[in-house]
Amino acid sequence: MQFKALQNAMKFVDTAICLLYNCTKRTLKQNTRGTRKTMKKLLILMLAAVLALSLAACGGGNDTPSGENPSTSSGSSGHTHTEEVLPAVEATCTESGLTEGKRCSECEEIIVAQETVAALGHTTDTGTCERCGQSLGIWQTAYYVDDFNQPTEDWYVVNNTQFIGTFSNSAVTDAALTADVVIDCEKDIAIFLYEYGRSPVKNASESYVDEYSITMRTEDGADHNMTGTLYCGGDRIYIDDKYIDEVLTALQGEGKVLFRIVNAERTVESYLLPVITSNFADEYAAVTEN
Numbered sequence: 001m002q003f004k005a006l007q008n009a010m011k012f013v014d015t016a017i018c019l020l021y022n023c024t025k026r027t028l029k030q031n032t033r034g035t036r037k038t039m040k041k042l043l044i045l046m047l048a049a050v051l052a053l054s055l056a057a058c059g060g061g062n063d064t065p066s067g068e069n070p071s072t073s074s075g076s077s078g079h080t081h082t083e084e085v086l087p088a089v090e091a092t093c094t095e096s097g098l099t100e101g102k103r104c105s106e107c108e109e110i111i112v113a114q115e116t117v118a119a120l121g122h123t124t125d126t127g128t129c130e131r132c133g134q135s136l137g138i139w140q141t142a143y144y145v146d147d148f149n150q151p152t153e154d155w156y157v158v159n160n161t162q163f164i165g166t167f168s169n170s171a172v173t174d175a176a177l178t179a180d181v182v183i184d185c186e187k188d189i190a191i192f193l194y195e196y197g198r199s200p201v202k203n204a205s206e207s208y209v210d211e212y213s214i215t216m217r218t219e220d221g222a223d224h225n226m227t228g229t230l231y232c233g234g235d236r237i238y239i240d241d242k243y244i245d246e247v248l249t250a251l252q253g254e255g256k257v258l259f260r261i262v263n264a265e266r267t268v269e270s271y272l273l274p275v276i277t278s279n280f281a282d283e284y285a286a287v288t289e290n
Helices: 002-029 033-058 241-251 280-288
Strands: 072-074 080-086 101-104 110-112 139-145 151-159 163-168 175-184 189-195 210-217 223-230 237-239 256-263 270-276
Touching: 080 110, 139 280, 151 280, 175 270, 189 241, 189 256, 189 270, 210 241, 223 241, 237 241, 241 256, 241 280
Parallel strands: none
Antiparallel strands: 072 080, 080 101, 101 110, 139 151, 151 175, 163 175, 163 270, 175 189, 189 237, 210 223, 210 256, 223 237, 256 270
16 A cells, blocks of 8 residues: 555656656746746645655555554554464363463453353263263261251251152052151161152051061072061151161162062062162261261
């Protein structure tokens, strides 16, 4: 742009000089008033041409210089930034990430700020994160509370993700069942059953207990027969005392333990429940050794 302006100005000056030369020759031959006026105009044009040449030589215009890097921008520091990409950092289950950003590689001014991406969190239904493969465990320790809703020293170990099973009776077969298993500091083992995932199995009687025949199958395929009791007005089946150690041993093993629970009087009522042992052994050892 500057070069073209300079060329045009020089052409203009050349033209003006030619005209001035011709007029000068004419003036020497004929010194008239009209010729003198023409001379004045030419002198003014000459001065304008000189001014144009000066402006062209000093620069001007806003065009980007040829060959300049297109990935640049002008910053507050007064120089032209050379952009450098700040790579994105992928978020994980436990660590936050960052979006892609940009900065100047020379002055390090941030051009596009990186934004924080929150940690994704673990996803699991079995005690192992489906995203990162970390074993999280589905058993945790909690504490009973007193009348002021303050925790006591009485602990219990419970699954933090409900176990999924099925139930059958005279009306349905293999319907949806969820369950919780609680082992407390008194070594009581209670199983809470929820038909359709919402209706707790209860004993509505105030006079009679419900007895259950229970078969526990361990990971090695061995079956262990035992009994359980649902007490009057209760909402959980307790493993009878003589079988508690047997169940605790199974839960501290590997894999999963299967329970088949059948109402001793109404044998059409049955519950099939897989219990994943996961981190039970570690959790139980931590509270019983203290």
